[in-house]
Each structure stands twice: as C-alpha cells, then as structure tokens.
Amino acid sequence: MSKEIGLYVHIPFCNHKCYYCDFYSIAKQDSIVLQYMECLLQEIEEVGQNLRENKDILYVKTIYIGGGTPSCIDAKYIEDIIQMLKKYYNILPDAEITIEINPGTSTIHKLEEYKKIGINRLSIGMQTVNNDTLKRIGRIHTYEEFLNCYNEARNVRI
Numbered sequence: 001m002s003k004e005i006g007l008y009v010h011i012p013f014c015n016h017k018c019y020y021c022d023f024y025s026i027a028k029q030d031s032i033v034l035q036y037m038e039c040l041l042q043e044i045e046e047v048g049q050n051l052r053e054n055k056d057i058l059y060v061k062t063i064y065i066g067g068g069t070p071s072c073i074d075a076k077y078i079e080d081i082i083q084m085l086k087k088y089y090n091i092l093p094d095a096e097i098t099i100e101i102n103p104g105t106s107t108i109h110k111l112e113e114y115k116k117i118g119i120n121r122l123s124i125g126m127q128t129v130n131n132d133t134l135k136r137i138g139r140i141h142t143y144e145e146f147l148n149c150y151n152e153a154r155n156v157r158i
C-alpha cells in the first residue's frame with residue numbers, strides 16, 4: 001500500500017528575536033548554524049532510512065521549511081536539505097515545497113537559488129503594514145522592504 005505524507009523541517013534561527021514570538025528560535029550564530037545543519041542532515045538521512053523499512057510506500061506530497069527564519073541562513077544550507085530529502089524520500093514530481101522568508105533577510109540571489117533547487121511556494125512574514133508597529137514588535141524590516149521582497153519573488157516566478 002502507498003501513502004502520501006508531508007514533511008516539516010525546522011530552522012530555529014533568526015537575525016533577531018521579535019518581542020511577541022513564541023516559536024522556538026534563537027539569534028543566529030554561524031558556528032551553531034553549522035552544528036545544527038550537520039545534525040539535521042544526519043537526522044533526515046536516518047529517518048528516511050527507517051521509513052524505507054515501513055510496509056507502506058510513502059510519497060512526499062508537501063515539504064515545509066519553517067522556523068525561525070529559514071531565509072536568514074545561507075541558501076546553500078537549504079540546497080543541502082532539499083538534496084538530502086530527494087536522496088532518502090520519494091518526493092512526488094508535483095510536491096509543494098515551501099520556505100518561510102522574512103523580508104529583512106531575503107535577497108534576489110537567495111530567491112533565485114530557492115527556485116533553482118525546486119522551491120515552489122513562499123510564506124513571507126509581513127505582520128502589519130504599519131512601520132511604527134513593525135518597529136515596536138521587534139521586526140527587522142519595513143513595509144517597503146516587504147513590498148520589495150514580494151516584487152522580487154514575483155519577478156523570480158517562484
């Protein structure tokens with residue numbers, strides 16, 4: 001028998017902690033990101049190998065890379081995650097692959113890389129269009145930066 005599943009990958013880093021946030025995330029430090037990525041890739045491999053022993057064939061319908069702020073780390077790390085998932089899981093050709101991005105950490109280069117590695121959906125955190133409120137709640141971007149990020153994403157056609 002076959003079953004469809006969804007995968008969630010957590011990136012627990014942000015440039016700065018918003019004052020209202022209850023998600024598990026910490027301020028980014030390069031050495032910790034590196035250690036976390038090594039462990040994460042190992043876990044993806046081990047879980048993938050264990051799932052292959054399952055009597056059902058599992059097909060991945062959705063992948064969601066959330067956080068934290070996945071866009072605050074190097075796009076190369078996101079590529080490593082996707083490659084590892086492709087190696088150990090049966091990902092459907094039309095799978096929805098999402099990444100959460102913060103307008104304050106998005107660049108056109110990252111968006112282009114995301115598209116290249118197969119990401120086909122973005123979740124862009126805006127929270128509010130009011131710049132004073134954005135500042136008061138500890139967000140690292142303005143409404144104008146959100147608009148810029150949105151337009152770049154449209155141009156890249158993710």
Ligand code: SF4
Nearest residue numbers: 014017018021067068
């Ligand atoms: S960017 Fe998102 S995950 Fe990070 S601290 Fe702010 S609300 Fe929390």
